[in-house]
Amino acid sequence: MMEFINFYLIPGLALGSVYALGAIGISMIFGILRFAHFAHGDVMTLGAYGTLTAVWMSGLHPLLMLPVGIVLVVLAVLAVDKVFYKPLRDLPTIYTVIASFGVALIFRSLIQLIWGSQNEVFIRGVQKPVVLFDLIRVSLLHIESIAIIVVVAIALHYFLSRTRTGRSMRAVSDNAELARVAGLDTEKVVRSTWIIGGSLAAIAGVLAGLDTNIQPNLGWNLILPMFAAAVLGGIGKPMGALLGGMVIGLIEELSSYPWITDEPLINPSYKTATAFLIMVILLIFRPQGLLKGRLF
């Protein structure tokens, strides 16, 4: 039982937090700009490398240096939106999807040019697990990830329901035409979307980098589970994406638990395939997501 909690449940929730942080941005961008942002994973990678550089320069803990990564990412996504996505806004969104493939490539090659392609780590040495009541042994990082997602969930809920910008974002997501006619500044809403989505992606990138190591494909390897999470939560529903991320993370980790025999239910090397599979099945049978998001 304790083994289940220590090695499957808590790591699953921690992985879920990373997916959730990325999926919120994907879901918002899909809801407001109406396209699947295939460069979102590489946005995460950029956040991880930006923070890494700040850690190198300051010697402080990565989570303290997060703001540096966030600022870098926000500047980058705002620039990308202006230069690459905005000129395509009036066209069928599929052109923006193709453009986002290109942006993914641009981000990745810039990262490799600047930082090289070797593996980097935030903190050297083995981290001691935290022991609670002699029973629960978890890594500090996993507790931090779960704590961060709880804070983000509360802040996001407050932002979307109580602030003017948050309400405008929901209005545009529900009906862009109506929101425009009602006089909402759509470009401002688009900017807020990028700022929030980019910031959360930067946090996700740092958490993912802390968990394993940092390399140029860090975020690209996470993009499909994050799409799965966004679809599961219902596209255009940030809180749904948050929940979807947690579910996908849990399923991925729990899929290799020896549920029936002594063997893992699914070979751990196929862990991520479970997420892709869920995504494909969802797309076919319930594309509006479990929480009835919008369907384009």
Add this chain to the structure above:
Amino acid sequence: MDPVGLLFYLVAFLIMGGIYAILCLALNVQWGYGGLFNAGIAGFFAVGAYTSALLTAAPAATHLGGYELPVVVGIIAAAVTAGLTGWAVAKICIRLKSDYLAMASIGIAEILRMVIVNEDWLTNGSLGITNIPRPFDGLVQGRAADILFLVFVWLVVGIVYLICNRLYDSPWGRTLRAVRDNEDAARAVGKDVDAFRLQTFVIGAALMGIAGALSAHYFRFLSPEATEPLFITFLVWVMLMMGGSGNNKGAIVGALAVWAIWSLTEILTNRFPAELATRSSYIRMLLIGLLLQVVLQRYRSGLLPERSPGIAFDKDKDKTHG
């Protein structure tokens, strides 16, 4: 570079250019004719490459296959298995709209890659398959064999091109474009939209399988790295956008143009000082990424725009055609 070296550089360039041309023609059937967003090109390429390699290579204890069948049989089998995979994929996700189809197809391609890396008994995992023959192997040796293979590849390109052109001008092609441009209208006149989409996807996937098989026979070696989405899926998309989606000549021209840019920048970056040279492939990647953005913004219909005899309903086509 000496003339002989240059000639063989050109031969190598045109062999890979031909393989990309087939991939590009295949994507053109799916995206250019049918408007289907396939982001899993690498998956069908891999299925074709492994099918043909396993059927034609010499027996090996470490993986399945080793039937030493003729290369042509391998290539036909590659088309069949890739087509069947395409059929299975299309059967489950053909109703999905653009972005969703992209997500689903890329997900399925990644699952295929995972199988290739992990199922050692089938594919020899990351070690790969060696001793893959080329057609007419014992006939000529050395560099002449490359030239012979070049002729073979472009013969296949020619056949694929003729098939694609025939499809485009057929009633089938006209209906398909109607489905692409105005699905509701096509449905209203009684066309089975899903069936047309399914057929398109299968034809494209089979052609991608042929390209995969050719590349396995060219390199005589196949490992999971050969199915890297960056070099297959992404490059082919840029090629088709650049050449002009909907136009078969454009698909070939785009494939050669982008492949030339990719190859020429390699010659250029090889002259960089050693420290920069190790990072040269990233500069090339960056250039290709930027090139795609330029094409999307300025030359959306590509070098050779589509000239369909029908009426274009696409918003952007109206713009570029004036």
